[in-house]
Amino acid sequence: MTIKTRFAPSPTGYLHVGGARTALYSWLYAQANQGEFVLRIEDTDLERSTQAAIDAIMDGMNWLNLTWNEGPYYQTKRFDRYKALIQQLIDEGKAYKCFTSMEELDALREAQMAAGEKPRYDGKWRDVPESEHPQDQPYVIRFKNPTEGSVVFVDEVRGKIEVENSELDDLIILRTDGSPTYNFCVVVDDWDMGITHVVRGEDHINNTPRQINILKALNAPIPTYAHVSMILGDDGKKLSKRHGAVSVMQYRDDGYLPEAVLNYLVRLGWSHGDQEVFSIEEMKQFFSLEAINKAASAFNTDKLIWLNQHYLKTLPVEQVKSYLTWHLTDQKLDISNGPAIEDVIKAQADRVKTLKELVEISRYFYEDFSEFDANAAKKHLRPVAKDALILVKQKLSEISDWTPENIQQAINDTATELELGMGKVGMPLRVAATGAGNSPSLDVTLSLIGQEKSVNRIEQAINFIINRENS
Structure with a gap:
């Protein structure tokens, strides 16, 4: 069996640190097992998905050099496939039309919460025959989730997870506007694309039992799942903008090397003995899903800076130069009238923390000045x-x-x-x-x-x- 993983971001913003780590883990697992890595853009949220966000994701993946074997696939271009399978489920009695309005759902949820119950759809239209359906009234399509038994799967990070089917309500798989929903599209994509291992954030654990039931209803193979923990800031709270840069490309702009960022990200929840510094080849050689830590990881900017300094001093000068070029342009430093930039890198690399700083302190090699500090x-x-x-x-x-x-x-x-x-x-x-x-x-x-x-x-x-x- 060929191992096949995927990274499937929603294009509603930049590629953030947590997403980049998930992409890295998926990519590394494929690389470690001579497998394939798929990039999929999950753009079913038509209101929030933007081309700018797609570009930002691509920029981040390319800067980190996380190359994909297939894709990028776009869910919005596969709607016909999703709708055909939804119709198949309806025909087989595994999905149904639901005419419950938003107002009715809101009232139902309020009543359930007031009674101390878990808010959920009550299955009102689950077994109503087609002949009794109202005419010219909006409806959604819901998946007919099993009511008995349980879903059991072995998570590569967290071990055995079991959820009773009675805990799951009937999931909407087609909206009133005719667009399929995330949980259904993911299932079909993973099946069609032959995904064997799904590596994603722990926020998706609750989706997994639902998705497994849909896969079973479609007679599709069930992939292996690995849910990684979230990344926290230094203060123990969920990583956000207040902790500094959370966009991958912000790290590029701030002068970090992709090798340093990748080395730092791989250690945010994974380890190989006491080793701190890993080349890409070593990551491929040693990485395994079983070695991922269940506990959340805390982001430590000082450790990232330390790694960045290490790579500034140890990477081949030509490689550092290739990354420095962007910063020279960004900071408008013309190096045509002065020493070879390679020689400046050799002289300055062990004196700076970032590429941005290297440019800032190297101006006097190329520009005259009329004032002294x-x-x-x-x-x-x-x-x-x-x-x-x-x-x-x-x-x-x-x-x-x-x-x-x-x-x-x-x-x-x-x-x-x-x-x-x-x-x-x-x-x-x-x-x-x-x-x-x-x-x-x-x-x-x-x-x-x-x-x-x-x-x-x-x-x-x-x-x-x-x-x-x-x-």
Whole structure:
């Protein structure tokens, strides 16, 4: 048997963190078992489904590189198939027309709750013959759920689950407007698409017994189910916007690497010993549904940042560059006039938390500046630093081979000749060259900035000090 899983989001918003983890688990299970992964767009909610949301889901899946073997399938393009099977159920006496109005249902629910009962449809039209149906009156189609026995299934995460059929009412499978409902479409899709394993959130557990009964009524095979727990925020409450970014693409925008996000998501409810860092290949090798934790997982942004820093430092530079390109465009940094971006990545990767931050602190490699950071200038561009800057400028301008080694030698010689500590030369030089007080080592920084730019910026700093003296 070929393992076949699916990710089936509703296009009513972005791809959120919980959905991305579900997609990852489904994708990994297929990958781990040489199976297939299907992407299905469950767009039966015609009022709330949007093309923008579909695009957002696709963007998120593509950014995470969760590629699918089939799809995307759209439920709205399969209405004829659903309606044909609904008619089949009606013909077989397994579904029926219900003429109970919304007002009647509301009154029924209120009466049941007032009596301390579980609100549910009372089956009023379940056995009314066609000859007694009212004419020209709106109706829905309901599935005739069994009234005896129970539904038993073994959840791969939670173990055996049993629900009495008496607890389930007759589910609407076709609305008054003629559109089929979610629970019916899911059943038909999983059957038609040969889905063997359904991995989804725990909020669907209550739907599973209903869906199994419909599958049985259609004489369709029943897939294996695995319901994963929700993700909580640091405060123990359900993850939401107040906890920060919950959209997958927001993490892209904030400068996270997809490898870091995937590594973080896979550990939100799954483990393999004490291992924290997993390559995609290791995830495929080790992943199993049985190792998913039943308990809810708490989102920890600090752990995600730690992983992001790890991948910034360990991924091939070309790979980091491919992700950085979006941020360079987004932050409007033109790198055509400056050092190779690969060299900047090597110099800065272990000094930042995100790609966004990498761009922010690398501008001085590509853009000149007319002002110095006020605090750095106040501390380091003082009259006492003028002689050191004048001498180091002279020595740097005389270098014929602009290498980090020769740059460092010029700085060392300046400190020796003036009998100054290295900090008395290095810090004013760093502020002069970068405009601020932080950068990689000076030999690397200046070699990347280039000789002409470095000398010109030191001259600018000297003039700043002279103006400061004369003011």
